[in-house]
Amino acid sequence: MERGPEEVVLRAVRLPEGMSGLFDRIEAFGPARLGCGDASCRIEVDARWRRVPAPARRLALVAADAPQHSPARLEADPRHWARGFALEILSPRGAVWRRLQFHDARGQTVLTLEWRAPVPPLAWERLLACGTEGLAWAAPTGFEALPAARGDVDPAWRQGCDIEALHQILHEARQQRLALQAEVGGEAARLQVGFMPEQVALCMRRRRLTVQGEALVWQLDEMRLAGLELVGHASARGLHQRLELGGPGGERLARLGPAGSADRGDPCGWRLALQQVLS
Known part of the structure; x- marks a missing residue:
């Protein structure tokens, strides 16, 4: 999810390297809207996300409360992330949303996690304390497609x-x-x-x-x-x-x-x- 035209960023904290550790207790923040994809093709799923085991240096999240016919699984490689932000956003209706947003080296948003309901304040502040505050924030601009996923067997x-x-x-x-x-x-x-x-x-x-x-x-x-x-x-x-x-x-x-x-x-x-x- 890119920043909407009527959203106002109230606070932006640049997250440190080794960002995948932030997901260890992600379930404690409550249900979130996870967005994956780019400007041409994007899916957003509302669920309570939980980290599960994955190969070394990779990240895997599953929707812990998904219906049986609607399983959801995210697999990511944080080595392809160039930067990440924790954002507090004023919504068009005046509510404060909280979002984790990760970008690749081209500035494209590759992953977002957004909480529109209140989150545990102490846990959120501890997360913000890991980063650097006061940096100028600008939403990514332009379009460049994500790299192809080509690890498949050649089709018949x-x-x-x-x-x-x-x-x-x-x-x-x-x-x-x-x-x-x-x-x-x-x-x-x-x-x-x-x-x-x-x-x-x-x-x-x-x-x-x-x-x-x-x-x-x-x-x-x-x-x-x-x-x-x-x-x-x-x-x-x-x-x-x-x-x-x-x-x-x-x-x-x-x-x-x-x-x-x-x-x-x-x-x-x-x-x-x-x-x-x-x-």
């Missing part, structure tokens, strides 16, 4: 799709009550989240797609979407088909598929939705 095949196919598949999933899984982000921070689409809306003038699920908002700027492909993998466990959304530099902005099918083939509802839209 790829099929180009029209952007309208994405709209139709999301509408089919909403009508069927089909659980989906989306993945956004890059090497600095990557979020996987399951959800059932409840609302799918497209702003025709700005070509901005908004998908809402339970405690989730996914926003996609279609003006920055360079390509959409259906990617297929075949294995002894069955066929896996995913939609991959590509950016102008060839990077992957997002991946969309059915939820909970990693250890078996795609569910019938997902295969039927693809067949109806793409055949």
